[in-house]
Amino acid sequence: MTALWRINLWVTLFFALLALLGAALLLRQGSADVQREMRAAETMIEYLQVAALRDPASLHGGLAGNLRHVRVTPVPAQGVVPPAAESALQQWLAAHLLPDAGPALQLQLDDGQRLQIALDPADEIEEVWDSLLQLLLLSLLAWLVSLLSIAWAVRRGLRVLDELLAGLAQVSQGQLDVRLVAHRMPEARSLAGRFNAMATTLQQVQADNAELTQALMALQEQERARLGQTLHDDLGQYLTGIRAQASLLQIVAEQPEAVRSTAHSLEGHCEHLQNGFRALIRDLYPVVLERLELDAALQLLTQDWQSAQGIRCRLLLGEALPDLPLPSKAHLYRLVQEALTNVARHAQASEVRIRLQYQGRRLRLLVRDNGRGAQMPQRAGIGLRSISERVRSLGGVLRLHSRPGAGWLLCLSIPVGRASQ
Known part of the structure; x- marks a missing residue:
């Protein structure tokens, strides 16, 4: 019916x-x-x-x-009056x-x-x-x-409903450019406005996802190119030098000074090669998380970043941080790493403060810089979108605050139970 x-x-x-x-x-x-x-x-x-x-x-x-x-x-004579x-x-x-x-x-x-x-x-x-x-x-x-x-009013409402169903069918088929016509009825105008806003948001999200996918593919190619160049330049050159010096050792085996000099050079080449491989592995995957807790890994990360960028980085860690599974630790580590990368590329800051603490069954992370800041709201770039996706995978809430001349403030809150300890 x-x-x-x-x-x-x-x-x-x-x-x-x-x-x-x-x-x-x-x-x-x-x-x-x-x-x-x-x-x-x-x-x-x-x-x-x-x-x-x-x-x-x-x-x-x-x-x-x-x-x-x-x-x-x-x-009458018969004595009965008819009714x-x-x-x-x-x-x-x-x-x-x-x-x-x-x-x-x-x-x-x-x-x-x-x-x-x-x-x-x-x-x-x-x-x-x-x-x-x-x-x-x-x-x-x-x-x-x-x-x-009622028939007149319901038919008008059903006409709006038919338009809405047709629009939803087009959206389900991927046609996100569909828009509803605003009728004179306030309810129909409100419905059309909300549907059009939803379609616009979906279209923007689709465009953002396409842009993010292209950026990730470009980043993947860049990483592959950098990895290939690093292996070719560092590994190839140092291995060639080590091989040449090993051949030289055979020639100057009877000359102690030449042997010592060559051995010293070999040691330097090996050290440079080892440092290069450590940096490459650290960029590819934070191996330190398998051996260290999150606080120690973040301390090592901020120290290396401060030395490499020349920007002061202050890390404040709360007491009794909960133990997290490795995937969650990796996401948090990458969050801090990407936040520091954004500061180095865009903030023009001289100092960064990072605070990590556990309160009320939630892990709270704050990253603040004293850079140039920006006027909010602002369309997020690839770095902030990557951070947002990581926060979403952790079931957390991300808030961004900024104003011109006051830097950026990144606030992250993640639900964490003591059962994970």
């Missing part, structure tokens, strides 16, 4: 109940009115009976025909409004004519019947007007 049919059914039941209630009240009031009029008519019948016994001629002529609620009828012609509904209504009409009175006049005097509630019953018909017709008219109004 459609929504329009359900609404029509409820409206029909409401008007039927309202009409029945109105009819019951009308019948109750009509019954009281009819009985009051009939009591007055009974008094008139008593008067007519006395008048007929005193002066039978008073019941002849126009008097009996003009009486209200009293019927004076000649009795008045009434419909079944009128008979039921008469029985309901006047359940006890009283017996008819028959009089024998001096001229031998017999008359029957009885109550006649036909006028009152007809008035009640007319009122009932007016009530039913008025209810029927109101019901029809309500159904037409």
Whole structure:
């Protein structure tokens, strides 16, 4: 059953109940009115009976025909007065409004004519019947007007709903450029506005994801190129030098000074090669997290970054930090690493402060610099989007604050239970 049919059914039941209630009240009031009029008519019948016994001629002529609620009828030879012609509904209504009409009175006049005097509630019953018909017709008219109004309004709403469903179908097929037309109804305008805002947001997110994917692919190629160049330049050159010096050792084996000089040079080459490989491995994967806790790994990271960038970095660690699984530690480590990278590239800062503490079953990380800052809100770049994705994977909340000349403040809150310790 459609929504329009359900609404029509409820409206029909409401008007039927309202009409029945109105009819019951009308019948109750009509019954009281009819009985009051009939009591007055009974008094008139008593008067007519006395008048007929005193002066039978008073019941002849126009008097009996003009009486209200009293019927004076000649009795035929067979002694039975036929009942008045009434419909079944009128008979039921008469029985309901006047359940006890009283017996008819028959009089024998001096001229031998017999008359029957009885109550006649036909006028009152007809008035009640007319009122009932007016009530039913008025209810029927109101019901029809309500159904037409509801059908008109619902069809307008359904037209908006059909447009919304069509728009959602297009969005589900990837057509994010669809927009709804704003109608005159406030609700339709609000619905169209929210749908259009949703479609715009999805379109922007799709564009951001495409941009992020392209940036990640470019970064992957850059990492591969850097890795290949590092292996070629450092590994290739140092291995070539080591091989040449190893051959030289065979030639100058009898010359102690030359052997010592060559051995010293070999040691320097090996040290440079080892440092290069350590830096390369550290950039590719933070191996220190497998041997050190998060606080010690962050201390080592900030020290190396400060030495490499020449920017002061202050690390404040809270007490009783919880133990985290390796993936979570890696995400937090990369968060700090990417935040420091953004500071080095864009902030133009001379100092960075990092605070990590555990409060209220949440791990809170703050990274603040004293750089140039920016006017908020600002569209996030690749670095901030990467940080946001890492925060989302940890189930945390990220907030960014900045203003021109006041640097950036990165606030991160991650839910952590003691059960992870």
